[in-house]
Amino acid sequence: MTSAIPTQGASGKTRDRDSLVRFASRNGIYLFLVALFAVCGAISPAFLRLDNLGNLLSQFAPLAIVVIGQSFVILVRGLDLSVASVMATAAVAATSFSGRDQDAVPVLALGLVIGAATGLLNGFLVTKRQVSPFLATLATMIVLQGVRFAWTHGAPSGSVPPIFRTLGAGSVDGIPYNIFALLAVAAVAIVLLHKATFGRQVYITGGNPLTARLVGIPSDRVTIICYVISGVLAAFAGLILSGFVGVVDNWVGKGFELNSIVAAVIGGVALSGGRGTLPGALAGAAILVTVFNAVLLFGLPVQFQIIIQGLVIIVATAFYARQSA
Template sequence: MSNSISEPTLSPARSRKTSVTEIALRYGLLIVLFALIAVSQALYPRFLDVQNIKNILSQNAPLGIVAVGMTLVMITRGFDLSVGATYAAGATVFASLAVAGWPLWAAASVTLLVGLIAGLINGTVITRINVNPFVATLGTTSVFSGLALLYSNSSPFVVSDKSFSFIGRGSVLGLPVSIWILGAVLIVGEFVLRKTVYGRSLYAIGGNDEASRLAGLPTSLLRTSTYVICGVCASLGGMIIASRLSIGQADIGSSMALDSIAVVVIGGTSLMGGEGSVWRSAIGLLIVAVLTNLLDSLAVDSNYQLVIKGTIVVAAVALDAFARSRG
């Protein structure tokens, strides 16, 4: 008689059930997106018109760009609540320099530098002083907002130069410039995460910060870099919205932080770090954008829209917890 113990095997029915669950978890986002598109087209026959699709992508380009930076931060188990303030500061600085007669390339460079400095402050406070990311960025939100209001004297900067609107309302080869910028940021972000040592290091830090440090990774520097990238993305998003509206003011973007976190979470980036991708955040962006467009086309009250979006975020977090419990 053999004393060996055979490994337990799954029954065919159990195996099929497991595979179906895995498929649903892996491709659930795409299923939800396609279902939303189908419902939107059925309720709003002009939904799939080329111009409507362009409008949806262009309107949500700033949010998508900010979400790319937020994805990198959250993969390292971080959080950045100050992106809304940085976004508003970027819009304000960009418009103010245009009003002052600066060349657009110079105004854009300074605006991106503002985002870089904001991200560097966040990263330094979090990694060097060891302040909790939530508390740190909640505090810098007030700081950045206050500085933007002081800089603008609480007044908007209105730009009359028509060339200023090129980034926000101009087109190249039939596509809005903002969509080209969004596409470039998404492609670069996904490439960096998937194909570079830097990207793999971010996943390692999010998975186990202490083990990554012991393995020789400069964890503080890498985590700080994600806040810098997030700050630059936020200021770039602010530039686009200022260009579209031909106005820059310090009180816009109040919901940008929660909206960008919602996009990233819906996209499947884990709040516990170490998991996520830019392409999945892009799908999360499309889900939010399509849902918003559908609700707007149906004239759904904005208060109900908040309830619906909040419910989706909670469901996404619950799904993440469920997937982890099976891991």
């Protein structure tokens, strides 16, 4: 009887340790984000000032919106390199109007049509023509760049309606308006992916396309819809970002194509498809923006952002390659 007591105690400790390991494994990305905030705040108290946190949120929202769309594409074993070009094209198209708030609805509609058409083309090339996602989206990226330069002759003129400037750079009680736009987009996307039938079809299509076809899932249609979602959200983010920076040029959103992929992968969205969550991807975007903000706040050269981005890609790729081995 006496020997059973320590055995039970050891068994209980093992269960507790296993539970802790499972908790850390499931929530590691969020724990890392909290730790990163704590470290950055300890190194520089200015990091936790309300004005810097507001600036951080303003930078986070456009990237996070693009990351949501990129995650849908990655989950079906794709990539979307055209998101930055869609952002810039939507922003440039917005300057073709008078720049008054009365044009806000046509501007938004035109931007979303550009995003949807690009996503539709990407999805068609990937599913119906069997073009690799890398080449298909790279091609549309280049085509959109050419269209922008032909339309603007290399120098966009005009501005987006003031409501987009307010949405991109305005705030209430220190909370940026664009965060509310992000929350609305995230809520709809999370319900669609994690609660709706379409979400299950996305995971099955990305996890095993052959199985998806065998069980009657229209995998081509699911994939095309994911690319359309990515294009629409990229266009919306482009309008918000142009309002944030206050200037529209042919390179609005430059770098978002890689940053959105990196953020999604950091957040646990597997490049092999079929695994990952949107909250995790959003946490990955928050980590990326936090690192970039800290690099500048600490007085390090902006080139460190590029170096850190490369290191993050290497570490994230190596980690998930090991996880899938």
